[in-house]
Amino acid sequence: MSEDEPPVENHSARPLDALIRAAMKERGWTYSDLERASGRALTRARWQQLGSGVVQRKFPDPSSLSVISEVLEVDITTVVLAAARSVGLDVRTRGTDLAHLLPALTERLSGRMRDAILTLVRAAVADARTEDAGDPGPSDALSGLRLEWPKSDSPSGSERGRPDSPGT
Structure with missing residues (x-):
């Protein structure tokens, strides 16, 4: 990367709350919008809890992780790693960040x-x-x-x- 290029955000290095808030800011959404986008699979209160920045006590269940991945349009691995960071696990990725630079839905x-x-x-x-x-x-x-x-x-x-x- 040259000095003139802006740094690329690495979604995989974020905790879940930062991932959620970044998606909200990008789309101009509220927690209620996230609830609607999830088909009410996750309530506004649950989205707010996950996006609050407070260290979570429990790891989200697999169905919640899948919903978060779909709504945020982020791959499930990124969401799982973000959730792990949110419960206090020291998660480090190895290798380059090239895979994380790919846009959502590249699997299609x-x-x-x-x-x-x-x-x-x-x-x-x-x-x-x-x-x-x-x-x-x-x-x-x-x-x-x-x-x-x-x-x-x-x-x-x-x-x-x-x-x-x-x-x-």
């Missing part, structure tokens, strides 16, 4: 789209290794790289949802 990408993204990431890692090895010459890691996927799987999704577009 098609297999071809995932393969294309992984190919690009692998090529970039190979390119970085070449640079780290001190090779002053241009890297061939990306040469010949060709990414293809059907328009219906395109990241923009601009064609999806239109009644006149194929595949809808």
Whole structure:
């Protein structure tokens, strides 16, 4: 990351209350809005309790964790780790934060789209290794790289949802 780039927030390092409050702030929601979004599976009072910042005595039950994940549009692992921090467990993640930079619902990408993204990431890692090895010459890691996927799987999704577009 360069000095000009703003730091990326790591959702996985937050306790549950911070995760909840950040989602509320982002959406302009209240605890009542969270209750409605959860289909009343979690009450306003429970959302408020979880978002209060007070160390929780009990770990939330699995069904509550699933509801929180769905409502906040955050992967379940992030919610479980956040809940663990909220009950006082010292949770540390290993490795890079790349997985946490991915937007919500990336698990819905098609297999071809995932393969294309992984190919690009692998090529970039190979390119970085070449640079780290001190090779002053241009890297061939990306040469010949060709990414293809059907328009219906395109990241923009601009064609999806239109009644006149194929595949809808």
